[in-house]
Amino acid sequence: MLQQTQVATVIPYYNKWLRRFPDFASVARASQNDVLHGWQGLGYYNRARNLHAASKIVQDQHMGIFPGDIAVIRKLPGIGRYTANAVATFAFHQPVPIVETNTARLLARLFDMRAPIDSAIGREKLWESAAQVVPSRNAARFNSALIDLGALVCLADRPKCNVCPVKKFCRAKNPEALPIKKSRPRTKRLIETHAFVTNNGRVLLEQSSARWHGMWILPPLKLDGLRPSSSRQRPAYKFVFPFTHHRVTLRIFHQRPPKIDNRSQHWFSIRRIESVPIPSPHRRAIVDLLSARPATRSHRRRSSER
Ligand code: SF4
Structure with missing residues (x-):
């Protein structure tokens, strides 16, 4: 959780995580959806996926007890030299750098x-x-x-x-x-366009297969699929956020309910949206768009969603 993030920012997330997942067994038992939801807001979601996979190994192969041998620790998903040595020194008092x-x-x-x-x-x-x-x-x-x-x-x-x-x-x-x-590589600018579609108290989301793999995002607008009904249509929402070496402008357009792609898209009840794992920029857009704020908003954000 502390990677690229300050301790003071992480503490509330850490405490919340431990209340929800007090041990390896509880992480191992959870669905990927629950793990991603618990990690929500921390970014770098691969860490959550790796923690989930590592917990299953600890549970299945080490009887729920984290191994103390550095070579064994290094074999766990997502654990590199620093994390293995940090665990070995701080948890097991080993004299390693x-x-x-x-x-x-x-x-x-x-x-x-x-x-x-x-x-x-x-x-x-x-x-x-x-x-x-x-x-x-x-x-x-x-x-x-x-x-x-x-x-x-x-x-x-x-x-x-x-x-x-x-x-x-x-x-x-x-x-x-x-x-x-x-x-460092120069920051690249990206524009990402998504649809905001609601129907009968539900919002349409799509499971990401890319950057936020496994999380739910507003459906991307593609040229041959959902797209602004007019090229002159203004976005209902605009938001700029940094992502690694990119500066992403998120543009969201209101859409009428389309024929949905059942393999990756799903209608979610707006009342239960809190329990769905959604990356911060998309969650913020949904909350703002649902709260009947002025139709066109433009935000800039300093912190990054990774
Ligand atoms: S380690 Fe060297 S550079 Fe760093 S504060 Fe001490 S004296 Fe200064």
Whole structure:
């Protein structure tokens, strides 16, 4: 849940998740629909799908008890080197290194690293450096301290070198120029057009097979299917949101009930829409359009739905 998201934002989602899914057994038993619904608002829905798949393995192959062996942890869906090591050190007190955003910045400066930290060589150097400094005792506390040092002292913009407890070990001559990163791809603009169709207290949704795989979205408007009845028709709703390296403009048009595609489309009762897993931009559009706000709205949003 914490990937690309701040702790304060995650806490309410985390508590809600634990009330709904207190253990691996409850996640493993749940349908994918329920898991996606529980994850709603956090974005990066693949993490929810992987957690669901991993819970089934923990339940079926490890009698519901999470394994402590890093090699076994790494085999679970969605678990990479960082997550496996973080679980091993924080849950099982193993003396293994961890590298995440805060420790990466801190290590790059401590060791004055010149390789881009998001390159294969740079990443390997970071892991080697982290392994070099992790102690054999109290590794969990040490790793936790490294994260805090990166988050609170070795800040990205203005590192607080004058109060830094590891200043005498730090090799960075110009800390603000570190870490070095590869240049990022330019943001691409996308326009996505969808239909808002209601009938007898129901709204038409389509199960996404792409970005929000498995979740329910407003039906995409295709040239040969649903489309604005007139090319001059203005959208009933417009909303801009970032998605990875894209800036997506969501345009939604009112439509009359069409002949629906039974394989992927479904009518949902508006009264029960809260229980359907819907990605945030589409949920927001539905809520606004249903609440009889002015016919044409235009929103911009800073936070991202991934
Ligand atoms: S001395 Fe400055 S750059 Fe070096 S680790 Fe401390 S805060 Fe970061």
